[in-house]
Amino acid sequence: MRDMQKQIKLINRPKGTPTKEDFKMVTAPIGEASEGEVLVRTVYISVDPYLRGRMNDTKSYIAPFELNEMISSGVIAQVVFSKSTLFKKGDVVLGALPWQEYSIANENTVRKIDHSRAPASAYLSVLGMTGLTAYFGLLDIGKPQQGETVVVSGAAGAVGSIVGQIAKIKGTRVVGIVGSDEKVKFLIDELGFDAAINYKTQNVAEALREACPNGIDVYYENVGGEIADAIFPLLNNFARIPVCGAISSYNNERPDLGPRVQGYLIKTSSLMQGFTIGNYSPRFGEGVSDLAGWLKEGKLKYEETVTEGFDRTIDAFLDLFIGKNLGKAIVKVSEIEK
């Protein structure tokens, strides 16, 4: 086996939109596993919008990345060498691991996944963090009721595409907001959304009024900004807004100004609630079980945008902010070996 590998480090805190210059690819030794550790080969790397927040040096729900250290995110990897009694060579595992070709992981920081039930990459999306984010945000905060209208922004993304499909399973009218006609078509033709809006070519406020003749009961927030602003005037009484993300503002250098929401919330007795998936960790089993069931029954489809090659990890991350991905964005670093 090789001794050296590539790693990706954060070398500047991005100002506004991240650029390639904020990252550096370096070569470093792979190292050796000690007792209770496994050496794993990276198979898939998850690239996610929330990682942008960790590149700032500000207090948040999760610690910022250190400068001149590796980025880390959800990773699927395969055990190459085990000094743990919990894992054997060939096991496929999931963990929060650094962006490098191989990792040494403590046996308590990774868990084995059953890739006979679903493809391994699904554990980074529909059966993993983004699927659970869709599931708990929509069902626990959004509480969609049969016949209601659910709007989701970032609707062709890893979270949004699952949100919309769960909302359909729950018997609601589902409207998605996306940034291309291709995505509009995908939502309606492939995922069964009732309507979809291209915010780049349509007047969102007008299109929403047309697509939501009975108003909006649940708005699953992924993007923030002007798209969100257009939602508030259409809220029904007792509407619920799970606030999952605000990708439109992640690269802002100036204060993100928009209409204040208090008046809308009062008029309609509506609720907005931010959350992160970690809040729900005691209930992950329940979520995975429902998601896997719907997947098996064919009620849930998931899409992946796979970028091939470790060298293109940064490109895959930067593409998130120009909306290139359909469904979950992942980087394929190596093949799972039998």
Next chain:
Amino acid sequence: MRDMQKQIKLINRPKGTPTKEDFKMVTAPIGEASEGEVLVRTVYISVDPYLRGRMNDTKSYIAPFELNEMISSGVIAQVVFSKSTLFKKGDVVLGALPWQEYSIANENTVRKIDHSRAPASAYLSVLGMTGLTAYFGLLDIGKPQQGETVVVSGAAGAVGSIVGQIAKIKGTRVVGIVGSDEKVKFLIDELGFDAAINYKTQNVAEALREACPNGIDVYYENVGGEIADAIFPLLNNFARIPVCGAISSYNNERPDLGPRVQGYLIKTSSLMQGFTIGNYSPRFGEGVSDLAGWLKEGKLKYEETVTEGFDRTIDAFLDLFIGKNLGKAIVKVSEIEK
């Protein structure tokens, strides 16, 4: 008894801050009660910020006032003549009644109050709509826990002053935001707040950081605008924001722009929820019972700013928007007769 009385009508929909020219005092017959009705003499009129919203011709949780018709609000009145078996002459009643010196009310639209338990005017404040608004917004949405920090804006007002005192009863650190040094002194010396900030003379963001060394767990929103903006960066994880009012924006003619809140809600998993007191009507008994108990035990004080004379009703209403009132603003129209 007199035949004629004065009435106050809305003759223009205010543009921005209401002025006297938006209202008109007219003289009209008092009329006679029919079967199932009572003739009542107005004793106290409640003037409230929310009435401003009803002067606009826009959809909200409560219908707008009609042009060239009387304003109505919470009124305490005394029965002068009864053609109802439910009421007798001398009974003191509470109802949503028009701004006039006498009213004819259907027996089902008013209810008798026990003014031996508390002064009649208290049924417009601490034991009435504003007390219940404080109670349910704080306890049902804010859910203050012992040792947490609760901030309330409009803290010397009818709602805010009760919110702060209930928060103290619940064992929290309570910080009020008000618009004069007299009110700061009132909150600390009379109501037992831990700290108070004068937003007109202090930098609210700095003063909040100092007054809330452990961050903010509950923000009871009465004012909106820049004061609210200063709260969001100080929210603790899982903070709760009952959104009761946004008086700073009620007279705005332009869009009310401020920093979008989504990022703050996500970072802290915080909740913002608008409400109106009508949502809680099935639970009013529970609220009145607790409030009356605390009042009796001396744990709750309430202040009133009483304007004397029906002719000054409009002045009392307009004074709300320049923060003249301490506690509940009411107009005393007549005396309760034994």
